[in-house]
Every structure is written in C-alpha cells, then in structure tokens.
Amino acid sequence: MHTTMTSLLAADSPAVMTPTTPHLRIEAVTKCFGTFTALDNISLAINEGEFVCFLGPSGCGKTTLLRTIAGLTQQTSGTLIQRDKDISRLPTQARDFGIVFQSYALFPNLTVFNNIAYGLRNRRDDRARIDKRVAELLALVNLTGSEDKYPAALSGGQQQRVALARALATEPGLLLLDEPLSALDARVRGHLRSQIKALQARLGVTTIMVTHDQEEALTMADRIVVMNHGVIEQVGTPAQIYHQPASAFVASFIGSMNFLEVTAQGNNRALLGTTPCACLPHTLKLGQAAQLAIRPEAVALSREAGALKGEVVGIEFLGPFQRVTLRLTEADQTIIADVPSRDSSDLDLFVGQMLSIHLPAEAARLYPAGSSQQ
Amino acid sequence: MMAKTFTMSATKPSLESLIRLLALLAGVALLVVGLLFPLVAMLVKSLQDRAGDFIGLANFVQYFQTPALVNSIVNSLRVALMTTVVVVGLAFVCAYGITRTCMPGKRLFRMLAILPILAPSLLPAISLVYLFGNQGFLRDVLAGHSIYGPIGIVMGMSFWIFPHALMLLTTALTNSDARLYEAAEALGTPKWRTFLTITLPGVRYGLISCLFVVFTLAITDFGVPKIIGGQFSVLATDVYRQVVGQQNFQMGAVVSVILLLPAVLSFIVDRWIQRRQVAQLSARAVPWQPTPSPLRDWVFTLLCYAVAGAIVLVIGTAMYASLVQFWPYNLSITFVHYTFQGMADGGWGAWFNSLKLAFSVAVVGTLVIFFNAWLIEKSEGYRPLRQGLHFMAMLPMAVPGMVLGLAYIFFFNQAGNPFNWLYGTLMILVLNTLIHFYTVCHLTSVTALKQLDPEFEAVGASLKVPFWTTFCRVTLPVSLPAVLDISVYLFVNAMTTVSAVVFLYNSDTRLASVAVLHLDEAGYFASAAAMAVLIFLTSLVVKLLHTALTHVLLNNAQRWRMA
Numbered sequence: 001m002h003t004t005m006t007s008l009l010a011a012d013s014p015a016v017m018t019p020t021t022p023h024l025r026i027e028a029v030t031k032c033f034g035t036f037t038a039l040d041n042i043s044l045a046i047n048e049g050e051f052v053c054f055l056g057p058s059g060c061g062k063t064t065l066l067r068t069i070a071g072l073t074q075q076t077s078g079t080l081i082q083r084d085k086d087i088s089r090l091p092t093q094a095r096d097f098g099i100v101f102q103s104y105a106l107f108p109n110l111t112v113f114n115n116i117a118y119g120l121r122n123r124r125d126d127r128a129r130i131d132k133r134v135a136e137l138l139a140l141v142n143l144t145g146s147e148d149k150y151p152a153a154l155s156g157g158q159q160q161r162v163a164l165a166r167a168l169a170t171e172p173g174l175l176l177l178d179e180p181l182s183a184l185d186a187r188v189r190g191h192l193r194s195q196i197k198a199l200q201a202r203l204g205v206t207t208i209m210v211t212h213d214q215e216e217a218l219t220m221a222d223r224i225v226v227m228n229h230g231v232i233e234q235v236g237t238p239a240q241i242y243h244q245p246a247s248a249f250v251a252s253f254i255g256s257m258n259f260l261e262v263t264a265q266g267n268n269r270a271l272l273g274t275t276p277c278a279c280l281p282h283t284l285k286l287g288q289a290a291q292l293a294i295r296p297e298a299v300a301l302s303r304e305a306g307a308l309k310g311e312v313v314g315i316e317f318l319g320p321f322q323r324v325t326l327r328l329t330e331a332d333q334t335i336i337a338d339v340p341s342r343d344s345s346d347l348d349l350f351v352g353q354m355l356s357i358h359l360p361a362e363a364a365r366l367y368p369a370g371s372s373q374q
Numbered sequence: 375m376m377a378k379t380f381t382m383s384a385t386k387p388s389l390e391s392l393i394r395l396l397a398l399l400a401g402v403a404l405l406v407v408g409l410l411f412p413l414v415a416m417l418v419k420s421l422q423d424r425a426g427d428f429i430g431l432a433n434f435v436q437y438f439q440t441p442a443l444v445n446s447i448v449n450s451l452r453v454a455l456m457t458t459v460v461v462v463g464l465a466f467v468c469a470y471g472i473t474r475t476c477m478p479g480k481r482l483f484r485m486l487a488i489l490p491i492l493a494p495s496l497l498p499a500i501s502l503v504y505l506f507g508n509q510g511f512l513r514d515v516l517a518g519h520s521i522y523g524p525i526g527i528v529m530g531m532s533f534w535i536f537p538h539a540l541m542l543l544t545t546a547l548t549n550s551d552a553r554l555y556e557a558a559e560a561l562g563t564p565k566w567r568t569f570l571t572i573t574l575p576g577v578r579y580g581l582i583s584c585l586f587v588v589f590t591l592a593i594t595d596f597g598v599p600k601i602i603g604g605q606f607s608v609l610a611t612d613v614y615r616q617v618v619g620q621q622n623f624q625m626g627a628v629v630s631v632i633l634l635l636p637a638v639l640s641f642i643v644d645r646w647i648q649r650r651q652v653a654q655l656s657a658r659a660v661p662w663q664p665t666p667s668p669l670r671d672w673v674f675t676l677l678c679y680a681v682a683g684a685i686v687l688v689i690g691t692a693m694y695a696s697l698v699q700f701w702p703y704n705l706s707i708t709f710v711h712y713t714f715q716g717m718a719d720g721g722w723g724a725w726f727n728s729l730k731l732a733f734s735v736a737v738v739g740t741l742v743i744f745f746n747a748w749l750i751e752k753s754e755g756y757r758p759l760r761q762g763l764h765f766m767a768m769l770p771m772a773v774p775g776m777v778l779g780l781a782y783i784f785f786f787n788q789a790g791n792p793f794n795w796l797y798g799t800l801m802i803l804v805l806n807t808l809i810h811f812y813t814v815c816h817l818t819s820v821t822a823l824k825q826l827d828p829e830f831e832a833v834g835a836s837l838k839v840p841f842w843t844t845f846c847r848v849t850l851p852v853s854l855p856a857v858l859d860i861s862v863y864l865f866v867n868a869m870t871t872v873s874a875v876v877f878l879y880n881s882d883t884r885l886a887s888v889a890v891l892h893l894d895e896a897g898y899f900a901s902a903a904a905m906a907v908l909i910f911l912t913s914l915v916v917k918l919l920h921t922a923l924t925h926v927l928l929n930n931a932q933r934w935r936m937a
Contacts (some may be wrong), residue, residue, distance in 0.1 A: 072754070072832050093386040100838045105829035107848045109934050118847075119837030150934035170837060362645035 022083070023048045025204040027080030031230075032065055037300045039063040039075070040230040041187065049195070049204045052218035056227035057253070058231040064225070066176055069208065071095050071141065083173065098167030102182055104159050106151040112138075112162050113147040119170040137165040140199065159187040164196070168203070177209040181216060182187070193220055215256050218242065226250050246368035253291045255374050259336050260292040260300065260328075261369065270366055273330035278361035289369035296323065298363035299337035301347060306356025310335060315349055324349060324358065390840055394749070398759045401746040405766040406807040407793065408791045412781035413773065419784045420627035422746040423472060433628045442614060443625075445622030447632065450608040454593035454636075457531045461588050464532070467540035468681055471674035474573075476666040478675060486682040491537040491691060492913035494870040495597030496890045497906035498533035500899065501691040502526050502602055509702050512923025523602030530598035532690055535591050536681070539584050546580020547573075561903070578646050586640035586647075593636050594774030596873040597887075600784035601894055609633045610873070613776045616784075617877065623776035627784070630777040641772035689910065698902035699815040714889070714905065716898030719880065721889050721905055727879075728886035729912065731803050732868040738863040738888050739808040740814065743767075752831050764816075771813035780809055783877050798880040806878055807868045815860045823849070855924060 017078065022045035033038040040059045046052050054062035062357050067073040068076070069080060072093035080088045087095050106115055116137055120130045136146045136200040141161035151159055152166035160180060167175060180196070182188045197220045200207050211217050217224050220240040226233045226249075227239060230363065245251035250261070262270040262277065269294055277292065283291050310326030321338045328335060339347065347355070402894040423429045471477050474483065490498070503513045506521035519525055538761050550573075550642040558568045574581075596610040603611055609629055617626035700708045714721025745768065750760045770778070786797045826849065834844035850857065879888055886909050893902035 071830070072835075092832065093388065093389060093390060093838050093840070095836075097836060099833065101827075101828050101829040101833070103829060104828040107830065107833075107852075109848060109851045111934075118834075119839060122837065122839045122843065152934060166833075167836070252696075276619065296764045 005025065020050070020195065022046055023050070023083060025079075025081040025082065026065075027079040029065070029068060029075045029080065031068060031073065031075045035228050039068065040229075042078070043234060044215065044225060044232065044235065046206060046208065049206055051207045051222045052211070053221035053224045054208065054210045054227060055214060055221075055224050055253075056212065057216040058212055060227040061368050062212075062225075062227050063178060064230075066178055066208060066210045068095045069098060069101055069174075070176055081102065095298045096172055097170035098170065099176040100160070100163045100167050100178065102179040104151075104163040104183075106159055106163055106166075110150075111145065111147050111220070112151070112154070115151065115162055116165045116169050118166060120203060133169065134165075137169055138278050140168070142195075152242070153369070155188075156184050159191055160192060161195075164199075168205070173206060175205045175207040177207065179210055180213070180261040181213070182213065189216075191270055195206075196220070218254070228253070228255065245293070248291060248293065251365065251367065252265070256296050256336065256338075258292075258294050258296060260294070260333055261331070261333065262290050262292045262366070264288045264290045264366060267363070270364075272308065273328070275330050277359055277364065278309070279359075279364035279366050280362065282366040284366055284368060291367045291369055292359070292364055292365045293367060294359055296336045296338040297321075298360055299335060300358040301326075301337050301339060301355045302358065303307075303347060304356060306358060308355050308357045309354055309358065312351050312353040312355060314351060315351060322349065329354075381935040391755070394841065395397050395464040395699050395756060395759075396754070397745070398749050398756055398763065399683070399748060401742075401761060401763050402766070403803050404742065405763065405809070405812075406744075408805050409766060409769060409773070409778075409812075412785035414675060415785040416627050416630055417787070418775070419624060420631050422624060424624060433624050434631075437625065437632075439715075442607075443629070445627075446607045446609050446612045449571075450593050450610075450633075451523070451636075451877035453527045453599075454526070456528045457535065458585060460528060460532045460591045460712060461535050461539050461592075462543075462581070462585055465536060465543050465584070466682055467674070469540055469543035470546055471678045471771075473550075474664050475671050475674045476664050477671045477678065479536065479679070483678050483682055486685055486901045487540050487678075488537050489685055489816060490534045492866055493534065493689065494868070494872055494887045494890060495530065495534045495595055495828055496601055496872060496887065496894070496902070497692050497910060498530040498688050499598045500525065500890075500894065500903045500906055501529055501688045501695070503899070504691050504695045504701065504903070505687075507651070510864075513852050520604070523606040523745045526602035526604075527599050527606065527608070530602055531592050534598070535588055535595075536685070538591060540586060542580060542584040543577070545773040546577040546584070548661075549659075550576060550662040552662040553660055554660055562738075563761040563796055567743050568728050572880055573585075579650065580782055583644055583647050586644050590637050590640045590774075594633060594750060594873070596776050596778065596876070597891075601893060610774070610776050613780060617780060623784070623914060626780055631772075633726065633774055634772075637777075638772045638775050645768070692903045693907050693909075696900055697905045698900065703902065711898075711900040712908070714893070714898075714901050716896050716901045717889060719884070721893070722902065723888070724884045724889040725762050725886045725905070725908055727800070727883055728869055728909070730811075731807065731885060732740040732912075732916075733799060734800070734804045734867075735807045735811075736861040736865040737905070738804060739811075739864045740857055742808065743812060743815040743860065744819045744850075744853070745845075746856055747816055748845060748891045750830075751820060751823040752849070767814055767816040770809050770811070773810075773833035775803060775810055775871060778806065779877035782874070798883070800883045802878055803885070805874055806874050807871060808864070810871065810874050811864055811867045815863060818856055818860050819853075823855045826852060852925060858920060858924055858927075862917060865916050869909055869916075 001003045026044040028036065029039055036114060042065060044179045052067060052137050056062045064073055068075045071087070071090060075088070078088070079086060082096065107118065110118070113134055117130050128236070134147070135144070138146065139149055141164055143161055144160060146154065146158070146203055151162065155160065164180070181192055184192065192218060209220065221238060223237055224241045225235050228249050234241060236244070241250060241254055245254065246260070260272055262272045263272055264282065265276065265286060267283070268281045270279055270290060272292065279292060284344040297325060309329045311329065312324055313327050314325035316323040319341075321340050322344050324337045324339055326335050326337065327333070334358045337357070339349070420433055421428055421430060423432070460885060468483075468487065472480055502521055506526070507513070510521070510888050516525065516856055552794055554572050558572055563571070579846065592612060594895055596614065599606070599608045599615065600609050607615070608630060613626050613630045613633065616622045622837055694722060695701055696711050697707050697709070698704070699708050699710070709766055717724070746763060752765050753760060782802065783790065786802060788794065796805070831841060831844060834841065834848070870887060875885055876891065879885055886905055890905045891911070893905060
C-alpha cells in the first residue's frame with residue numbers, strides 16, 4: 001500500500017492522453033429499479049485504447065453502469081454511443097464488446113480450447129483458423145498446453161486468464177472486466193494485475209474495469225471514475241484522484257485521510273479551534289463549519305515548538321512507517337501521522353509525548369462539514 | 375415498472391428476443407390449454423344441469439342432500455388421515471434409521487424401500503386381496519375383519535405412498551448440524567431431550583410438508599380404493615362411478631370440485647412452508663455423523679427390514695399370484711395369465727400403448743418442461759409472462775388425477791372446441807400425463823438451473839452466440855443428471871398412473887394400468903396381477919437403465935465433473 005503511494009507521489013504527472021474521438025460516449029444515462037435510482041444522469045466519455053476503472057463502494061452503481069454498457073441491463077433513459085454508433089437500444093448480441101465476469105462463468109463442460117473457441121465457432125471460421133487463433137490467445141495469457149483441460153482442473157488465476165482469452169477471442173473493440181480479480185487470493189491478484197495491464201497496453205483494447213479495490217484502480221487505470229450513490233464523484237488520473245480529491249467522499253474513499261473539524265476563514269485559511277491554519281484556496285464562506293482533509297503522510301511532527309500541539313496516544317508499527325495517533329491540545333480531536341521509519345528515531349516516539357504538529361498548506365484541503373459520509 | 379415496460383417496447387426487437395417471446399407464449403399456451411381451460415370447463419360444468427343450463431349451486435345442494443355421497447367425504451378423510459399417521463410414522467422411523475444410526479445394509483434397504491414407486495397403486499391392492507382376502511393365506515391375521523374396506527385401503531395406500539414420505543424425511547433428516555449436537559452433549563443434555571429440542575425442530579418443516587404430501591396422495595388416490603374398497607366409497611371412486619357408471623357428468627364435476635379442495639389446501643400450506651424453510655441451515659453447518667451404538671443400530675435394522683420385508687411380500691405375492699394356475703386350488707406355475715385372455719384385444723397391445731405413452735411423455739415432457747423452466751429462470755424481460763408461466767407450472771401439484779382427467783373430458787370433448795380432434799388420441803394422453811406430473815419436474819429443473827452460473831447466457835450473448843446454441847452446448851449438458859431424473863420420473867409415472875387416463879383412453883389407446891382395472895373388474899384377478907407386475911417390471915428395467923446410464927455419463931461423457 002505504502003509503496004504504491006510513494007511511487008505515485010514521485011510520479012506526479014498525469015498519464016499522457018491525446019484528444020481523439022471517444023470510443024464510448026455515455027450521455028445522461030439513468031437507471032431506476034422501482035423507486036431506487038441506481039444510476040443518476042451519468043455522462044462520461046471513454047477514449048480509444050484507454051484503461052478506465054469504475055471505482056466505488058458496493059451499491060454505488062458501478063456494476064449497473066457496466067451492465068448497461070453491455071446491454072445486460074436496459075437503462076431507463078439516456079444514450080450510449082460507441083464509435084459514433086448509437087447502441088442505446090441494441091441487444092447484447094449486437095454490441096461490440098468482450099466481458100469477463102467476477103465468477104468467470106467458464107463453461108464447465110467444455111475444454112479450455114472449446115471455451116476460447118466458443119465465439120469463434122459461431123463466426124463459421126474454418127477449423128485451421130480457429131486452431132491458430134486459440135493457440136495465439138493461449139500464448140498471450142501464458143497457458144499454452146492447457147487446451148484439453150477442463151476449467152475445474154485449473155487454478156483460479158488460470159481460469160481467470162482463460163476467461164480473458166475467451167473475451168478477447170473475437171477481437172472486440174471494448175473489453176469489460178467485472179471485478180475480475182476479487183475472487184483470487186492476494187498474491188495471485190498482484191501478479192495478474194500487472195499481467196492484465198501489460199496485455200491491455202500491448203493490444204491497445206479500450207478497457208473498462210469495475211472494482212471496489214482502490215489499489216487495483218490506482219495501479220491499473222489510466223483514468224479512474226469514482227462513483228457513489230449512482231453519481232460520478234470524480235473522473236481523473238490515479239494521481240489526480242489521490243492528490244486532488246474533488247469531494248470529501250473521494251478524499252475519504254481513496255487512501256487514508258484525516259478529517260479535522262475547522263471553521264473556514266479567508267479564501268485559503270481556516271481556524272482549527274483557536275489556531276489559524278493555512279490551506280489550499282477554497283470557496284467556503286467566512287465562518288462556515290468545514291472539514292480540513294490532510295493525508296497522514298503529509299502531517300509533519302517535530303519536537304520543536306509550534307503553533308499546533310498534540311499528545312501521542314498510540315503508536316502502530318507498520319514496517320516502512322509508524323502510524324502515530326495524537327490528540328490535539330487545541331481541540332478534542334485526534335489526528336494520524338505516518339512517520340517514515342528512518343525519521344522516527346529522531347522523534348524518539350513514546351505514548352504520552354507532546355509533539356508539535358505541522359500541517360503543510362499545499363496538502364490541506366477544505367470541504368464543507370458533514371460531506372465525507374460514504 | 376411503467377418505465378421498464380416502456381423501454382422494453384422501445385427496444386428494437388431482435389430475432390432472438392422474438393423467438394424467446396414466441397417460446398414463452400407457447401409455454402403459456404400449453405398450460406392454459408392443458409390445465410386452466412379444462413379446470414374452468416369443469417367448474418362451469420358443476421354449475422350446470424344436464425341440458426347445460428346454468429343452475430347455480432343446485433348440484434352442490436343436491437350433493438349434500440344425498441347421504442350416500444356426503445358419506446364419502448367422511449370416508450375419504452378417515453382413510454387419508456389413518457394412512458397419513460401410518461405412513462409418516464413408519465417413514466420417520468426408517469428415515470431416522472438411514473440417517474441417524476449405523477445400521478447395516480442401508481443401501482439395500484433404500485433400494486427395496488423405493489420399489490413401490492415403480493408399481494401402479496393397483497398392485498398392492500391386488501396383492502392384499504391375495505394375502506388377506508377370502509382365499510388369502512394370511513386371512514386369519516385380520517381376526518374376522520374384511521380386507522375389503524378401510525383396512526385394505528389404508529394398507530394399500532401405505533404401501534405405495536411410503537417411498538414418497540421416506541424420500542422427503544430422509545432429506546429433512548440429512549440436513550443436520552453436528553455443532554448443535556456437540557453443544558447439547560457438552561451441556562450434558564439427555565438423549566431424549568436432544569431429540570425433542572434439536573432433532574424434531576430441525577425437521578419440522580420437512581415433517582409438516584411430508585404430512586401434507588402424504589395426505590394429498592391418500593385422499594386423491596383412485597387405484598387402491600377402486601380394487602379393494604368394496605362397498606366403502608371414497609371421493610375418488612365416486613367421481614369414477616358418477617361418470618363411468620351413471621354417466622352423471624354434472625355430479626362428477628361436483629365431486630371433483632370437492633376433491634380439489636383438500637388438495638388445494640395442502641398445496642397452499644406446502645408452498646407456505648417451503649417459503650419459510652429457506653436458509654434454515656447455515657452454510658457453515660457441519661453434517662452430523664452417527665457413531666455406532668449396537669442396541670440402537672439393531673433395533674432400527676429390525677424395524678427397517680420389517681418394513682422392507684412387507685414391501686417384498688406384497689410385490690412377491692403379486693408376482694407369485696400372476697404365475698399360479700388357479701389360486702389357491704392349483705398352485706402349479708404357468709405363464710398363461712400373461713396372455714391376458716380376459717381382454718378382447720389382448721393385453722400386450724395395452725402394454726405397448728403404455729410404453730409408447732411413457733416414452734413420449736419422457737422425451738417430450740422433459741424437453742418442454744426443462745426448456746420452459748429455462749425460459750423462466752434465464753431470460754431477461756417479459757416478467758409478467760415468466761411469472762405467469764411459473765405460477766401455472768406450480769398448479770398441477772394441487773390437481774388430483776381424477777379431477778384433471780374429468781376436466782379434460784369436459785374441455786376437449788366439447789362440440790366446437792378447436793382441440794376436439796385430440797380427443798381419443800394418444801396425444802391427449804401424452805398432454806394429460808405431462809401436465810399431471812408437471813410440477814415436480816419443473817421444480818427439479820429450476821433447482822438445477824439455479825445452480826448454474828447466472829452469467830452463462832450473458833457470456834454467450836457477448837460472444838454473439840445465439841441463446842439456443844448456449845442452451846444446447848452448455849446448459850443442457852451441464853444439467854444432464856437432473857434432466858435424466860426428470861425423464862425417468864415422467865416415464866415411471868406415465869407407466870403407473872391410472873387416475874387421470876382412466877377417462878381418456880379409447881379402444882385403440884387403452885393403457886396397461888387401465889387394463890389392470892378392467893381385468894380386475896371382469897374377475898380375471900391373476901391376469902390383473904400379471905399386468906400390474908408387467909408394469910412394475912417395465913418401470914424397474916427403465917429405472918435400472920437410468921441408473922446405469924447416469925453412472926456411465928458421470929464417469930465418461932461428463933469427465934469434466936471429476937476434474
């Protein structure tokens with residue numbers, strides 16, 4: 001987790017994106033199940049060759065949006081345009097995509113070969129071409145030699161790759177991945193993550209992946225679409241999502257975040273208790289109750305005197321860094337600071353210690369109070 | 375819902391969804407024509423006089439003013455309740471022996487216990503006459519009571535309903551959670567208290583469901599009381615007598631409506647219970663394994679094999695009687711009764727008709743029922759149609775065979791009915807039998823389909839493969855064990871049923887089970903026994919073939935299951 005974030009901190013440049021006609025345009029899509037609104041007026045453009053992740057807590061509508069794109073769920077209103085073609089009312093069969101489900105849905109009675117060839121058979125390709133294509137795909141997913149095995153004889157990761165090969169067999173313009181890694185154990189997941197990403201980059205196929213795992217989204221996606229309660233909270237590169245969260249929800253959902261109750265002051269100031277703090281420019285009114293959001297790794301601790309003080313109430317050893325919980329003397333609030341292990345010896349940390357706390361203005365964002373609830 | 379229907383109609387109809395819609399409509403039409411219309415025709419008939427004019431409830435008033443008829447209600451309830459107590463009691467003891475003890479020979483017992491299902495209900499009745507009738511070699515056991523009447527009916531029904539109850543209770547008792555028993559033991563609970571506080575509550579839904587199933591089977595059965603009832607009339611035999619004996623169709627309809635009531639009631643109770651039973655056992659339950667306990671094990675062995683002995687005795691008696699020259703005077707062995715001299719057109723023709731019917735129902739019925747279940751479970755859209763089809767698929771369970779058969783006469787024999795040409799053909803027998811046994815097959819199909827990955831269809835569609843290809847290449851092969859179960863269930867029931875078809879055959883399509891009835895009526899008891907045994911053996915052979923085929927399929931053709 002930590003390595004991921006530090007590497008992101010280092011490479012703080014958004015992924016290069018050339019402005020082309022989008023592969024898929026989602027325009028004002030709404031989906032209601034009875035009185036429940038699963039998707040509320042969603043608009044989004046996905047570029048050709050891009051890897052996009054739909055990220056959000058369960059029930060946020062990300063899977064519904066994916067199924068709507070696939071035609072497995074019919075939107076209540078709105079338009080879907082794929083490569084300038086209106087696909088809004090097309091049945092699933094008439095749309096151009098391949099899909100990998102969370103369960104893989106491999107056909108248990110068919111061999112690996114027949115699973116992958118399932119869509120090719122239907123196109124009446126001749127046997128030799130099918131053989132060649134399946135061999136290519138198996139090589140692509142590193143499963144050469146498994147043609148005659150049945151899915152039940154494969155490990156979870158292998159099944160996942162067969163499902164991927166099957167989805168790619170017909171060379172779809174769009175690849176949809178519905179939580180493709182969540183059924184695997186952590187070690188296999190990490191390995192497959194980079195494999196899928198490399199494969200996608202090599203083939204250049206436009207890909208949409210649904211996930212609730214922020215680490216997966218941050219490491220794999222060119223762009224992340226953060227969703228909550230059927231609306232899009234933010235669209236951006238992993239670095240933008242992490243460093244410039246557009247809302248308190250995004251700030252709290254991605255990574256760890258301190259939220260301190262403050263009162264908004266000038267356009268880049270806030271009052272924490274009676275202590276003035278600098279923060280990034282905001283548009284909140286003077287005196288409005290607000291939340292100051294700052295990542296634990298941005299909080300700096302020191303033994304020298306400072307405006308803001310706190311008492312150490314807990315220390316967790318987490319390997320590369322120590323997570324220190326402090327109670328602010330100024331107000332009855334706690335704050336977490338991640339102190340890299342190499343710095344912690346200078347501090348000589350112990351519970352009950354009084355330290356001064358520095359909140360760098362460029363890492364402190366102000367959001368309206370009460371808006372971080374997920 | 376409004377919005378959904380709106381977008382649905384706005385969707386560009388593809389060829390596939392059109393075919394899907396047509397298939398759904400065909401499924402609905404099948405059940406409307408094969409079930410709903412006949413039942414409505416019967417209800418209407420019960421409100422008409424002989425001339426066909428509407429007379430309100432006059433027929434019902436007349437019914438309740440005729441003591442001979444009203445008496446049958448009491449009789450039916452009496453024998454059905456007695457049968458329920460006997461069968462559920464015995465079945466519970468045997469199911470307990472199978473699941474909760476270490477008694478030896480469980481597999482043999484289960485095989486023997488299932489045998490009655492393969493015989494028509496007429497067979498035990500015939501056997502009982504040979505055993506306890508006026509010439510019976512166990513006549514003295516009854517201490518002067520006649521076997522013709524309630525005693526015989528209860529014994530005969532108990533015989534052929536027993537396997538149904540045993541299967542239900544075995545399933546209920548198998549679902550146990552060892553952790554509860556371990557907790558009870560750790561708390562020092564005596565055995566009897568464990569039984570009352572853990573075992574019984576654990577099976578209560580299965581037990582109640584079993585009580586109602588047995589009661590329904592008993593109150594609607596026709597074969598046993600027809601053969602052994604003597605002067606003791608019950609509702610099912612009344613329907614037959616009113617219609618076939620007295621040609622009083624209106625009164626037949628009235629008795630049918632009355633016969634429908636207990637069946638519908640127990641159907642409703644059963645559905646209600648099934649709904650509550652969901653997820654009673656948590657996924658983390660550890661199955662309970664019995665440990666040896668010599669005294670308990672031997673007691674249950676004795677009890678179970680006493681029951682099995684009775685079953686073998688009944689079947690053996692029918693076989694022996696069919697081979698004996700002239701009971702009880704000339705006991706030399708002969709096959710002469712298997713020439714069925716009592717029947718003008720020969721009995722083997724009837725047997726062959728039954729075979730044709732059973733094969734047709736097994737093949738057509740399995741495909742139709744499984745495909746309809748697939749349409750209901752695995753289609754998107756057309757929700758009202760799919761729900762309607764599911765509801766109608768559940769109904770046949772509540773309709774007794776006699777009622778369905780009579781309803782068919784009223785509906786299909788109407789002048790001006792476009793399906794009138796079906797009347798008197800083998801096809802109407804196929805349709806009738808298919809509908810009669812629809813529900814259990816439907817439920818088996820739905821259960822099998824629910825176990826499949828819900829995304830198979832979506833994957834097929836995303837790969838531009840038409841749904842029927844995915845159905846044939848994946849869904850059907852993966853569900854093959856369930857499909858085979860359905861087909862053999864349909865075959866055996868088509869072979870053994872007598873209640874519905876007794877109204878619908880004609881001279882060309884007479885069935886073996888009906889022949890048993892006629893041979894018995896005409897006094898050719900040995901030939902009747904021979905025909906009943908023939909039906910039993912046919913079912914047995916098919917059942918054995920099915921077992922072998924399932925075994926081969928699972929070991930070879932479906933190697934992927936083992937992987």
